[in-house]
Amino acid sequence: MMTLREKAQDIYNQVGQGKLLEAFDQYYADNVVMTEPRGTWEGKANCRAHEEEFLGMVKEFHGMEVKAITSDETAGVVMHETSMDVTFQDGTRVNMEQVGVQQWENGQIVHERFYYQG
DSSP states (O other), X not given: OOOHHHHHHHHHHHHHTTOHHHHHHHHEEXXXXXXXXXXXXXXXXXHHHHHHHHHHHEEEEEEEEEEEEEEETTTTEEEEEEEEEEEETTSOEEEEEEXXXXXXXXXXXXXXXXXXXX
16 A cells, blocks of 8 residues: 555656646545645635646646655655746746645545745
């Protein structure tokens, strides 16, 4: 059985292969809440639409680095630090760095908060 840390790593392995939505469908709960500096989305359908909107803004994906993943398996908390190198549709190339904190229940993410400079 995979640990929560291994599941979080699998999410980023899939993202790195261009399978962000597949990873989202697999690991996020129906009642998930996602929060970031730009807002909060509630429910799997709304959160997935937000992810699709982000993907639609990306013209080219140059790479991603997982800098750190740590977990408190007993509390169901995983934290990850990542960076993504992307070019947006308007031609702007950005290295997006963020930290995320995930709350897991029954093998799925029920809450995720992202911290970054926006």
